[in-house]
Amino acid sequence: MKNFFVFLLILSFHLASAQTEKLFFYIENDSLLGVKNQNGKIIISPKPSWNSGAYYNNREIKSEIFNIDFKDNLFAYYDRKGEFIFQTFMTSEGPDGFQEGYIRYRENDKSGLYSDKGKKITLAKYDWISPINFGFATFCNGCYFDTTKNEEHAPLEGGTWGFVSKDGLEILPTDKRNHPKDFETKDHRFIPYQFQYNDKEKQILDFFEKRKDKITQINGFSCKEKTLYFEIFHKPTEYDNFYRIKTFELCDSYLNGADENYDAFKNFKVSADGKNYYVLYIDLVNYKEYSEYVERKIPVDTWIKQNLNKLK
Known part of the structure; x- marks a missing residue:
């Protein structure tokens, strides 16, 4: 003993x-x-x-x-x-970055998804796969970039297309909407809503819903649609002890998710106890030996008050 x-x-x-x-x-x-x-x-x-x-x-x-x-x-x-x-998936603008806690990778000329915890979400089995957006990604096999067209970014043509969830499961679109936030595709089918929340997380999102009109008044919209969603894509961990929330704008037939690395004041953090709410922006700090981008936080209500006063 x-x-x-x-x-x-x-x-x-x-x-x-x-x-x-x-x-x-x-x-x-x-x-x-x-x-x-x-x-x-x-x-x-x-x-x-x-x-x-x-x-x-x-x-x-x-x-x-x-x-x-x-x-x-x-x-x-x-x-x-x-x-x-x-090995990171390469884009026309450089190596891929994390979106909603997931990143694309390459293996044997095929692509797949990894999580920021180092978990392989899908095998590298797609000729192309999009970043995770609103909890799911688009993929294709047999498709190709048509470089004959005189466009800045060559479009993808041909192939068989589909959708995969952040859990690595291929999604079968439905013929009717079963949830208010089901995403309608171009062919008028529906991707099931991919987020689920407990009571505490619902309360966190309710904080932002109550301030939605003020937040959109400050940030505006990047498209004609006036629909804005708030979703939690990261929960507290040992390395980042915050909930992370981002905004999604519904723009015609796609959802414009805020870029977590660049879009100022469209991403948010909430303390693990659910008591402190922050809006985020990135600041370039120049030191003597090096420079780095640093994440800055402002209490949400302070930010709203300051910016609404400027609009008066």
Whole structure:
């Protein structure tokens, strides 16, 4: 029995250590980039990087998976054990970023989805797949980019098209609307509403619904439709202890979801206890050795009051 309690004590110590382990990027010889923990243990050995300055020395890694651009493995994501996970999907504007907690990846010239927790959501089995938007993605097989058309972004043509949920399940559209927020496709079928909430989360969203008119008065709309949704796409974790909410504008036959990395004042955070509500914007901070984009928070009601006064 004594040995059993000693075992439990050791096990709990290791579990606590694993949960609180901090990771940091570090740079050697000006251009070699690696990862180590708070005790100096090397997690990823330093290697040449095309962009080591962007990581800067001792920058803490506050996510479950993270990107490093090694010269011999560009646009790659790793887990907190230092294991390579996947190669990022490339767009015409560069490597893909996370949307609603999901990112596209490439494998054997096919595409799929990973979550920001490092979970493979779908196999890489699609010729093309869109970012997650409003809880689902569009995919096609047998399609191609028609570069013969004189357009800035070559359109996708042909192929078999479908939809996949954020759980990796292919969605069969319905012939009638079963929920007010079911999304109507171009061929007038309906994608089932993909979000579910408990009572606490419903109360959080109700806070924004009550302020919807004021928020839209400040931000306006990017399309003629005047329909705005608020949805929770991230729940509190060890690395980001907030609920994250984004806005979606219904624009004809598509939903324009706010970009979580660029769209100022269209993304929100709520503290884990549901008591503090913030609107977000990104600020470029220039330090002596490096520059970085920093997320800033303003209490929602303070922001509304300040901006409505400006509109008077």
